[in-house]
Amino acid sequence: MEKLTNKEEEIMKILWTLERAFVKEIMEQIAGDKPHYNTLSTIVRNLEEKNYVGHEAFGKTHRYFPIVSKADYRQKFVNSSMVDYFDNSYKNLVSFFAKEEKISVEDLKEIINLIEKKK
Template identity: 45%
Template sequence: MDIKDLTRVESQLMQVLWTLQKAFVKEIISELPDPKPAYSTVSTIIRILESKGVIGYEAFGKTHRYFPLISKEEYMRHEADKFLGSYFSNSVQDMFSFFVREKKIDLKDVEQLLKMIDQIKD
């Protein structure tokens, strides 16, 4: 499945849908931080997400209950791959080196990563 990139606001709505699994627009709005966007604004963003193929809906008369068509993990994988390719030429080593140089990874993180690597080896 070709996953489309999401804007910051679209991603924020998807976070709510991933948490709730199924929701009406009013339920989505209630989960958003203050100041709450207008119903029409959220409806418009929902339609955009629908056109991108990341959400679907069930019709209940004139209203719709929306649900994600892709999992949070699928989207995280898409974003991670894009990030790795865009900034580090698909090199995990270059990415890791960058975070070490920038002091974004501490010794505890390194120990955890080494444990994960050992598990992969076994």
């Protein structure tokens, strides 16, 4: 599974939400500065070439849908981030978020409870 660009990830998030969409419908969901229609269409076709999306043809128009699930992509991304940035250590990952104050004590307690319940 190939890593996506930030713009490709943004488009995939929209497709995961909408489940099936024409380029026009994807465009409507983009927040902020919207790309030109042809640019967006090219990004979607690139996602198709990377086997992230498929399409149904309706004459000359296509309705796109995700082939790769959000969960599968997230797992791949988190696993590669773990290896690349945290020495494949969940402890290092959680420590990073704690030092950056991105996770609260309550969140950590909840995580510990989840782990203990699995035992």
